[in-house]
Amino acid sequence: MTAPASAPDTWRELARLMTASLPDLADPDAARIVADLTPSARGRIRAHLTTHPDALVSGDSAAPRSVQALITTLAEHGVTGVRAPACLRCGRVRPLRRAVPGGRVCLGCEGILAARGNIGPCTSCGKTGPRPSRDTCAACRRRQIAATRNCSTCGKPAELDPCSNCRPRPPALCALCHTSAPVTARWPLGPVCTPCYRTARSHPLPCPDCGRTRVLIGRAEHRRVCGPCAGVPDPYACERCAGPRSYKVGRLCDRCAVADHLEDLFTDVPDAAGTGSLAAMRAALAQAPDAGTVLNWLRGSRSARLLRDLMTTGRSLSHTDLDATIDGRGTAMTAEYLRGLLTAYQVMDPRDELTVRIDRHLERTVARHPEHGSLLRAYVRWSLLPRARRHQAARAGGVKHPIRWAYTRINLAAELLTTTAGHGLTIATLDQGRLDVWLAANPGTRYEVRDFVVWAHRRHHARDLLVPHRPKADPVGLDEDSHWDLLHKCLTDTRLDLDVRVAGAILLLFGQHLTRITALPITALTNHDGTMFLTLGRTPIPLPTTLADLLTTLADRPAPQGWAANTSAGWLFPGHLPGAHISAAALSRRLAACHIPNRPARTTALVALACDLPPAVLGPMLGLHPITAVQWRRRAATDWTAYIQARQRALTDGPPYPRP
Numbered sequence: 287m288t289a290p291a292s293a294p295d296t297w298r299e300l301a302r303l304m305t306a307s308l309p310d311l312a313d314p315d316a317a318r319i320v321a322d323l324t325p326s327a328r329g330r331i332r333a334h335l336t337t338h339p340d341a342l343v344s345g346d347s348a349a350p351r352s353v354q355a356l357i358t359t360l361a362e363h364g365v366t367g368v369r370a371p372a373c374l375r376c377g378r379v380r381p382l383r384r385a386v387p388g389g390r391v392c393l394g395c396e397g398i399l400a401a402r403g404n405i406g407p408c409t410s411c412g413k414t415g416p417r418p419s420r421d422t423c424a425a426c427r428r429r430q431i432a433a434t435r436n437c438s439t440c441g442k443p444a445e446l447d448p449c450s451n452c453r454p455r456p457p458a459l460c461a462l463c464h465t466s467a468p469v470t471a472r473w474p475l476g477p478v479c480t481p482c483y484r485t486a487r488s489h490p491l492p493c494p495d496c497g498r499t500r501v502l503i504g505r506a507e508h509r510r511v512c513g514p515c516a517g518v519p520d521p522y523a524c525e526r527c528a529g530p531r532s533y534k535v536g537r538l539c540d541r542c543a544v545a546d547h548l549e550d551l552f553t554d555v556p557d558a559a560g561t562g563s564l565a566a567m568r569a570a571l572a573q574a575p576d577a578g579t580v581l582n583w584l585r586g587s588r589s590a591r592l593l594r595d596l597m598t599t600g601r602s603l604s605h606t607d608l609d610a611t612i613d614g615r616g617t618a619m620t621a622e623y624l625r626g627l628l629t630a631y632q633v634m635d636p637r638d639e640l641t642v643r644i645d646r647h648l649e650r651t652v653a654r655h656p657e658h659g660s661l662l663r664a665y666v667r668w669s670l671l672p673r674a675r676r677h678q679a680a681r682a683g684g685v686k687h688p689i690r691w692a693y694t695r696i697n698l699a700a701e702l703l704t705t706t707a708g709h710g711l712t713i714a715t716l717d718q719g720r721l722d723v724w725l726a727a728n729p730g731t732r733y734e735v736r737d738f739v740v741w742a743h744r745r746h747h748a749r750d751l752l753v754p755h756r757p758k759a760d761p762v763g764l765d766e767d768s769h770w771d772l773l774h775k776c777l778t779d780t781r782l783d784l785d786v787r788v789a790g791a792i793l794l795l796f797g798q799h800l801t802r803i804t805a806l807p808i809t810a811l812t813n814h815d816g817t818m819f820l821t822l823g824r825t826p827i828p829l830p831t832t833l834a835d836l837l838t839t840l841a842d843r844p845a846p847q848g849w850a851a852n853t854s855a856g857w858l859f860p861g862h863l864p865g866a867h868i869s870a871a872a873l874s875r876r877l878a879a880c881h882i883p884n885r886p887a888r889t890t891a892l893v894a895l896a897c898d899l900p901p902a903v904l905g906p907m908l909g910l911h912p913i914t915a916v917q918w919r920r921r922a923a924t925d926w927t928a929y930i931q932a933r934q935r936a937l938t939d940g941p942p943y944p945r946p
Contacts, residue, residue, distance in 0.1 A: 297321065300328055303335040307342050310366050319359060327352040345369040347382055347389030354382060375399070377503075377518025378472050397424075461505075462486070473503035474516050487522065490530035500530055532581070540577035547584040548572055551594055567631040588616075589624040603633055609646075630865030640678050644671060644692045651700050658703040661713070661747065665699060666692070669741045687801060698731070699738040713748045721751050761921075763890035764883070769794065772882055777832045782880055785859055788840050789873055790882045791833050796822060796908055797891030800870040800877075800884060806858045808841045823909030896922035 301316040320328065330352045335341055341349050342357060349357070349371045360368045370379045374389035375398070382390035384399075391399060407414050410426035417423055422430070428445050437444040439452035446453070455468035461476025469477040478486070490499050493512040500523070504516020513520040522531040524539035532540045552568050574580045584590050596607055608625050612618045628634045648666050652659040674688040705724055706716050721739075725732050736753035743750050764772070776782070776790035789803050802822070810821045818834035819826035829837065840858055857867040874884050895904055901915035910918070 296328065296332060300332045300335070303332065303339065304342065304360075307340055308360070308365055308367050311360070315363065315365075319356075319363070322359075323352075323356070327355070331356055343367055343369050345371050347371045347374040347391070348385075349382070349390070350385075351381075351383070372474065372518060375519065376521045377474055377513060377516075378521075379474075380472065474513070474518050475503060475505040475510065484533070487531075487533040490522075532578075534578070534581060534585070540581050541572075544574075544577050544580050544584065545572055547581070551584070551590075551597060563631065563633045567628075567633055570631060588620045589627065592620055592624055593628075603628060605634060605637055605642075626866060640674055640688060641671060643689055644674065644696075647693055648696060651696055655700050655704055657707065658700060661703065661742075662696065662699060664745075665738060665741055666696060668745075669737070670695060694731070694734050695737050698735040701732075702735050702738065713742055716748060716751065718749075718751055721753070725753065761889040762886055763893060764886045766890075769887070769890045769894075772887065775880075776882070777836070783876070784836065784840055784843070785868075786876050786880055786882075788833075788836050789859065790877055790880065790887075791836065792820075793877070793882070793884070793887050794891055795833070796827070797888040797895065798822060798908065799888070800873050802909070804857075804859050804867050804870050804873050808856050808858055810858070811837050811841055822907065824906040825903075827907060892918045893922045 297317070297320050301313065301320050304316045304319070305311050305313060323331070330350055334350055334353055338344075338346065338348070340346075341353055342360070354371060357368050357370050361370070371382055371390070372379050373382060373392040373395055374386065375391050375395040378392060380392040380394075382392055384391050384396040386399065406417055406421065408417060408423040408426055409421045410430070411423065413423060431445045433443060435444055435447055436442065437447055437449040437452055439448045442449060444450075448454075455470075457466045458469045458477040459466055460469075460479040460482055461473070462478055462482040465479065467479035467481075470480045470483040471478045486501055486503075490501050491510075492499050493502060493515055494509055495506065495511050495515040498512065500512035500520060502510040503513050503521070504511045504518065506516060513522075520528075523529070524531050524542055525537045526542045527539060529539040529541070532538060532543055534540070535543045538546070548568050548571060552564065571580050592611060596603055596611075599607070601607065605625070608621045612621050622639075625634070625639075629636050644666065648662060652662060655662070670692045674692050677688040677691065702724065703713060706713060706720070709720065711720065725735075733753065733756035736755065739748060739751050739753050742748035763769075773791065773794045776787045776794065779787070782790075789800075792798055792803050792806075793800070806822075812819045812821065812826065814826075818829045818838065820829055820837065821827070837858070859868045859873065860866075861868040861872075877884060892908075895908070896915075896918040899907070901912060901919050904910060904918070905912050905915035908915075
């Protein structure tokens with residue numbers, strides 16, 4: 287539509303009001319835009335521009351919907367300088383429908399304000415709170431609508447069709463990563479895609495203007511600022527402490543949400559209100575440096591649900607109650623995790639987990655094979671348990687390896703006894719032929735039954751039967767250049783994590799098992815007359831200056847974030863669980879990521895040390911068994927016996943080739 291030849295005075299006045307605030311808008315273009323408006327829209331726009339001359343460029347939320355439509359039309363015609371009004375409450379640029387004191391709000395804020403104005407008991411669930419729709423709370427209303435509708439795309443009950451997950455979102459240029467992607471939020475700085483939105487919400491940053499840690503949703507002078515510094519309210523502020531709202535829960539920050547969960551967990555527990563261990567645990571969880579980790583545990587962990595179930599009993603927490611919840615592998619892992627947590631917070635006294643878990647496995651095995659119970663119990667009591675305890679002490683308190691070691695031998699002993707009974711024999715009448723047939727059926731694992739067979743013979747329960755040791759492949763090491771290059775990398779490359787550098791250096795220098803490296807306490811590092819010593823066995827080892835500095839820095843650094851920050855464990859390599867060190871598997875993965883192979887590096891280090899040190903020195907220094915130290919010495923030394931014998935045969939029988 288074009289402007290008429292003789293436009294009414296009201297049209298010309300409206301065009302003049304538009305061009306007064308928009309210098310780039312030509313008079314003919316303004317006249318054509320005015321001519322395309324409806325009569326009622328012209329009247330409302332002219333009345334508003336008369337009282338608010340800068341309404342087209344100020345972004346004031348008080349602009350009526352007709353002015354909002356005019357701003358959209360001007361932007362589509364390429365007119366520069368126009369600014370769409372933002373919601374009075376959330377600051378987002380959206381269609382503003384409802385007028386409130388001070389301006390207008392978007393549809394989402396309209397529902398929130400309506401809900402706040404109608405507070406009372408919900409007609410469905412009975413809870414007192416905001417009732418935005420028909421005296422019904424929002425949750426019940428959504429359930430009512432979803433019960434009658436299904437998303438046509440995914441088929442799930444949904445309030446809208448398609449649901450919010452399946453509804454296509456128009457792409458736009460993200461204001462943060464500058465890529466075209468579906469828009470998740472529209473902030474004052476512009477549209478934001480899903481990855482950028484998640485990152486900004488999960489990791490609030492200090493505002494460069496006010497210094498407060500907030501979600502930076504605005505922009506000022508080409509830098510990101512928080513909402514208040516950009517002139518809009520902060521939509522992601524905690525309602526209780528005004529901190530950055532949690533990305534996991536609504537309305538509250540991580541720490542306030544943790545406080546609420548702890549309040550629900552410890553409400554009916556009398557000991558949690560005093561100065562006892564439960565009160566100390568509650569305070570430690572509430573003040574944890576990483577509140578997000580605690581919140582994740584309280585909301586979604588099976589061990590947290592188990593703790594909640596135990597709290598409802600009203601009894602003091604005990605190892606017996608935890609043991610009663612174990613009915614399978616999954617529940618056992620959950621119970622052991624919670625046990626370690628409660629022990630670290632001193633809610634429960636520590637116990638001998640090695641003995642308890644081996645006895646528990648023994649009783650499960652005896653329940654399946656009751657006819658062999660007396661022999662299996664004697665084997666475990668007099669052979670396995672004492673050696674498992676010695677093994678645990680040598681591994682600086684670790685229980686996983688000796689437990690697996692004992693489980694394997696108990697299972698194989700029970701399997702051998704059951705198979706023997708199936709052939710009408712006993713362990714006393716078992717002969718070598720039957721034993722060899724049984725071993726040949728599964729040679730990969732059954733060689734470990736040698737331990738039980740030797741014990742049974744020494745206790746006069748069986749004949750003198752032969753079970754060979756499981757064959758082991760010769761270890762393969764690194765070449766000398768690669769070994770020294772990796773060691774130099776660990777000692778000098780600051781791009782690697784400090785704990786990886788220290789663990790790699792200990793592995794490459796002293797050939798220690800990762801299970802022993804991870805279990806090194808801080809007390810293993812000592813200072814005597816200005817020289818740092820590291821104790822791996824019985825003999826302290828003086829350290830070179832570079833490695834000593836790395837170990838000192840590692841021992842003095844603060845605890846990492848997460849569970850480990852809540853308790854003083856005293857480990858050089860603390861783990862995520864309070865009071866526990868990092869696992870050998872986790873450290874092995876981190877070393878492998880830095881191209882430091884575990885077994886070849888250990889082999890090369892031990893061979894190099896065995897070349898220079900006798901077994902009597904090597905064993906106590908590295909904590910090796912004397913036989914193991916002798917074996918490494920044999921691998922490192924050159925055996926000339928075969929060469930001498932060959933020379934003697936050549937002198938006696940003549941050379942193997944004809945003389946010229």
